[in-house]
Amino acid sequence: MRLTLPLAILFALNSCFAQKTETFGLGHVGNVSVTASSNSPNGIKTLTLDGFLPNHNSASRFLSQATLGPRPAEIENVTVIGEEAWMNQQLALPNSFSTEAYIRSIAQQVADTLNLQDPNREEPYTVENLNLNHDYFDIAWFQGSMTSPDRLRWRMAFALSEIFVASRISSFDNNPYALASYYDVLLEHSLGNYRDLLEAVTFHPTMAVYLTYMNNHAEGIVGGNHVFPDENYAREVMQLFSIGLFELNTDGTEKQDVNGNPIPTYDNDDIGGLAKVFTGLSWHNSDYLGDNTSNEQAYTHPLKFFPIDSSDAYRRPWRSEPDIVDGHDRGPKTFLGQTIPARDPSLGLQDFQDAIDVIFNHPNVGPFICKQLIQRMVTSNPSPSYVQRVAEVFNNNGSGVRGDFKAVLQAILLDREARVIEERNERYSGMLREPFVRYTNLVNALNLTSSIGVYRNDMDEVYEQMGQRPLQSPSVFNFFQTSYTPDGELAEQGKVAPEFQILNSITLTGYLNALAEWLIDNDPIDYYWYGGDTVYKEDEVPEFDFSGDYLFASNKNLPILLDKYNMLLAHGSISETNINHIKTAIEAMPDIYDSNGEIDEIDARRRVALTLFLIMSSPEYIINR
Amino acid sequence: MNRRDFIRNVGCGAMGSTTLLSTLANLGVVNGAMANKSFHNAPPDDYKAIVCVLLAGGMDSYNMLIPNGTGSGGDNGFANYQTVRGGLALQDVNALHNLNILEHVGVRGVTNAYDSFAVHTQMPELQQLFDAGNLAFMSNIGTLVEPLANEADYDNDLKKKPLGIYSHSDQIQQWQTSVPQSRDSLGFGGRIADLLHAGNDNVNLSMNISLGGKNIFQRGKEVSEYAIRNNINANNVGFEGLPGGWSNSGYMTQLRNQAVDNLVAETYRNALHTAYGVNTQSSIAAFETFKKALLKVPSFTTSFPQTGLAEDLFAVSRVMSIRNELGVKRQIFFVTYGGWDMHDNLIASLNGRLPVVSQALKAFYDSTVELGIADKVTTITISDFGRTLTSNGTGTQQGSDHAWGGNSIVMGGSVNGRKIYGGYPQMEIETNARNISNRGNFIPAVSTDELYAELALWYGVSPSDLCYALPNIGNFYSYSAGNYPLGLMNMSGGISTVDQPQNCLTY
Structure with a gap:
């Protein structure tokens, strides 16, 4: 510091x-x-x-x-x-970092060292033929988050990664390119338009594999089997990525039928209708629909459309009349009250555009997506009027544009309900800080700095102890579901607190033990060995520099230290009572001066570290409000 | 007074009557006095545990339990099986492990379509457990709101059906809640804990212990899970102390913990603060109790394989071994083992995962024998759904897709084993009335409710409380003396007549 x-x-x-x-x-x-x-x-x-x-x-x-x-x-x-000025500056910043490009740059280094070790190798290592572990994505993510100036974009991308969920707990579990390319799409569109994001996600191999529409086929007889379009993506794109289960008012509350029941947005017939749209997509380098010969890096290219399925011609080349069947479904596709007309499969890409438009223009999208963004950034229980104000901006940014994320972010973050906690909202305002965000809080507030501007951190501790890291949720339902509420008053009052779903005895003690590692042991970075002949680089593993705080760690100056970190970490929300609880513990430690009246750096550092540990253990820090 | 004495005095004063342990002790007294001691007069060895093993992803259980009749006596199951499963079928009938079946037990008029069954080549331990009478299979079991006999019932809009049949998120949840018409339900294990947790001597520690983190199965209105890791021992429960090199390290660790205690025990005006504080306090209380008790874990002679599932189940055994130290008479454990969503490469993938299940269950059963509680522990496997009989591809790429009813395992000394309960489907697409697609998706013959009701009655839920534990049970079963949902459990210990205050639940 x-x-x-x-x-x-x-x-x-x-x-x-x-x-x-x-x-x-x-x-x-x-x-x-x-x-x-x-x-x-x-x-x-x-x-x-x-x-x-x-x-x-x-x-x-x-x-x-x-x-x-x-x-x-x-x-x-x-x-x-x-x-407002800060927002305007941030919204003007271009996307400054590609996790995929960063991984490639590391891969080049690793390949170089391997080739130096074995200069006579028949087939030299290249970025293309080197298989890398998923940790490279985490390293790239951390590098980007620490060095990119477009910090609002990074905040938004993380929120979007918890809505448009794809996770490495899947068949691409050890592929950094699948993760990086997908995350780059989220970064790219974080300050763009929702519709563009939905389209980019739909054509991304990572999502196609995750929700199993890769090589998805029109209904028909294939190899003697009657096959049907996979319904997975059709279901989740509606349930999770766009409109949700029930019809919503613009303020995010559920509409009710005459009997007072919520009104479902879709049924199984809608899913069946929409599923027909998501047929005929395969890898960019596939020869035919059903081709599965792609490598790790095929994940970095958008999907390729195959109107017909000619796989039989490839798989059984000896047949004079191979089975050529529709790859993309040619029939009409009815869902959400609209029908995409029957089309020749060769025109099938238009079906995707039409379907994405139908979803995008559904009135639920604004309140459904905006409420979740508010919940990820500001508060678990926004008032209906807050959701309404933001959703209206989603519906129309003032210039007739729907889905403009820049306008939505301004509406969310500059809204009076975000900026001011009113007395009447006090009891249920705020949100549990996600475990992963607590970690990024810490390294930012303490200005963790690599002297060479390069970090090598796979953020393993935060995942091991608390189960959270970008693109590593247990399922498409994210680390926690938006409807989750802990037992007790919140449940009784109909309030939600989604992040509490991952608060349990393991993650709770895991958090405090991780804090101890990061602060008490001053070990905030989890170094990952790249392999090959790459050497350990101490500069890539910075520690916290507490020395600027030593002077404030004395009993006399302790209030300064406490105020400083109360401000930096908890924006001053920790009460005087709790500050005193922390003070009591710290004052029981040896004071910072040795017998000569000089600062004992070891004692001083311990005091600073424990002060930070206790501030970050306080419920007033853990709940951000 | 030198500085160190001063610190110590201040510290002790500050800790005074609000230390964690004294708070805990007080809580224990209060709760103990108020608790409904339904097992209070029960003998000290009255202990029962349910262990739920979730095989997440939808196990292809038609390759776990396989009809292996080869024509004699009219049972030609293996030929049926091979025909319909095609490239997904195991080829060598002699390599399967034939089951020495005592009885086929039908449910509501439906019985197994075959007489002779075997388990997968990689599951010899299951055969041993079955033949020894300590394991039974449920055949074609799944989520149901009410009985559905055939496709006409399925198409009938007046019949209630599970939400999101074939959907992972819905079906995996419904197997845990047994309320398939709702996406907003408590779990079966949580609801029976609501009914019975007050009977445990130590009500500070959740009776629901999870090796799989937060889950729906164990979530009740009043009780939710306490999550542990499978490497749990007295040294790694709870907070790590401050480094030994610090001055007065032990004392400072206490002070630090005291500060954390104080922070979370404050009264807050914001409900989220309070919720976090309460969660933290109960976790701290639980792990302090745990830490002490774990010192008493005996050494086991049973050896467990080195797989995640076996290590999870070994942790369950270790926790059960200290049930008296923990002061619990009823416990529910939850374990997950994922990776079953085998849309492709099914044969090889099953060869990798089925032995893990088989070996882990056998070791776990053996450990309960070693602890002398084999008849007090019942283990069930659950999974999202069964999978389609037919294949979705060719060659090594082929797998099966999401379906509905499947087969599951019930294991324990109180299980009436060597039996297959339910209605294993005729493995024919065209003629089977319960089949609802050309892929071979079967309407379940047995509902999760019927399995769970049997377990609940054995476990100590009174017949009149079943409607809280299982809101749909009335659609399948009503209690009368000596009449049980399946006859699966040995009820010779009698069933409870103590009704708890919870009302019936309806959805």
Whole structure:
């Protein structure tokens, strides 16, 4: 940590505001007390045309929603330019990182070392012939998340990866390219349009394998078997990626029939109708529908469309009249109250476009997708009016465009319900921070820095202890389901808390034990050996630098340390009572000064580490609100 | 007073009456006094456990339990099997492990279509358990809301059917809830725990222990699972201490834990804070109890294979071995073993996975014998669904697709073994009235409700509480003295007449 002293003093002065439950920052919030929003020793801070600039806690809170973990300099920046300006800057940033390209660059290094070891090898190693493990994706992901300036995009992509779920717990379980190429699609469209994303996902081999429509076939007799289109994707694309099970009002609440029951959006006939659309797709390099000879890297190319199935000609080349049958279904396809007309299979790609349009234009998509995005970033139980405000922007960004994620993100993150916790919402506001996001919080708040700008981290500890890592959910139903609610008051009140589904005795103690490894042992990175002759590079495995905090670890200065990390990690939400619980424990440790009055760095580091451990153990940190 | 004394005094004062252990002890007293002690007067050896093994993905169980008649006595099952399964069929009937069947037990008028059965070549241990009378099979069992006799019933809109037949997410959930008309139901294991958990002496520790993390099976209204890992031992339960090199490391570890305790025990105005605090407190309480008890785990002579499933089941045995230290008389365990969604390469994949199941179950059964509780532990296998009889491809690529009814295992000393309960389907696509597609998808002959009701009655659920444990049971079974859903379990210990306060559930 290299925070300057004046800033730290500012936090100390700010400590008296630590218990405030209202968070300020956006100008168009009415009835707020200006003095309370200020953290300046001089009282009122800057007032701009469109409102108040956020204080450090407000900025930290905003960034805890808009990024995978605020960094000190970013917080400073937001206090200076405000949330809207930060959003505008972020939305203008191009996609800056490709996990696939990064994996290829590592593969090239590994191939080079292997070829150096064995220069006479008949067939030299290349990026193309090297098989890599899935950990390379995690390394690329971490590298991208630590070095990319487009941090809002990275936050959004992670949220989308929990809606458009594809997971390595599948037949591509050890293929980094399948994961990387898919994640790159999410990154690419995170600040784009929902419809483009839905189309890109539909034509991505990773999804086709995950939800088993790779080589999916029109209904017909193949090899003596009557085959039917696989219904897997048709079902999940509606249930999970677009409209959900029940008809929704724009505010996300369920519509009801005359008997007060929810109205299903589709039935098995709709699934059967839609399933016919998703037929005739195979690998980019397939010779025929049903060809399965692809390699690891075939996952990085969009699917290829085969109107007919000529597999018999390839598989039984000796036959003079091979069976040539439809690959793509030619019949009409009825679903969601609309019918795609019968078409010759050669025109089948139009069926995909039509089907994606039908789904995209269903009125459920806005509330269904927007509510989940709010839940991933801001709060588990948004008010219907909040969902409505965002869904209306999804339906029309103001320029007549539907599905514009940039506008949706602005609507989510700048909404008054995101920026201000009102008294009446206090009891159910906020969300359990996902275990994985707690980890990214930590490395960002503590400015984990590689001196060479390269990290080698497969993030194994966070998965081993808490079961979460990008693209590694147990099923298409994500790590947790949006409808999950823990027993007790939340369930009784009809509230949800999805992330609680992965909170159990293992992940709970696993979290504290992981915190101990990261902080107490100062071991925040899980090094992965690339193989070949690549050597251990210490620079790729940075530790936290606590030295800038040693001075504040003394009993006398402890309030400064606590305020600083209360702000950085928990945006000042940890109450004075709990700060005192932490203080009591730390004060029982040997103070930082040795008998000569010099700072004992070991004692000081231990104090800082344990302070951070306890802040991150506090329910007020764990629940982000 | 030197600095160290000062610290110690402050520390002890701060810990005072709010230490974790004293809090726990107090809770125990309060709950103990208030609890409904349905087993309070029961003998100390009154212990029963249900172990649910979820074979996630939809096991092709028509290659686990195989008709192997070869024509004598009119039972030509193996030829039927080979014809319909084509490239998915095992080829050598003599390599199968023939079962010495005592009886075929039909259900609601449906019986097995064949007399002679065998298990897959890779499952000799199942044959041993079966022939010794400690294992039974359920044939063509699956999710049902009410009985469906044939395709006409299936097509009848007035008959209630499971949601999302053939869908993994629905069927895997419905096997755990036995409420297939709902996507929002508690689990069967959770509901029987709701009924019976108060009877355990130590109600701080969940009676539902999971080796598979959070799951629906064990989720009740009042009880949900306590998750452990299979390498559990006294040293790795709970928080790791601070490094030994720290000054006063043990003491500082206590202080740290105290601080965590204090943080989660605070009163919060926000319900999510509270929910997190409560979760953390109960986890901490449970692992403290666990930690002590685990010191008493005996060494086992039974050796378990080194597979994930066997290691999970070994952990179950170790936890059962300390049931008295844990203060529990009823426990439900949940284990998962996935990878069964074999749309292709089915023959080889089954050769890889079936022996894991067979060997692990045998070792587990042997360990319950070693613990002297073989007749107190009943193990069932469940899976998303059965799979289509016919194949979806050619060569080594071929596999089977999602279907409905399948076959499952029930194992334990109280199982009336050497029997096959249910209605193993005639392996013909055209003529079988329960077949509902040209792929060979069978309407289940037995419902999960009937299996679970039998288990529940054996386990100590009273007949009048069955409607809480199994909301649809009335569609299949109503209790009268001596009349059980299947006759699967040895009920010689009698059944409970103690009714719990829960009302019937309806969906």
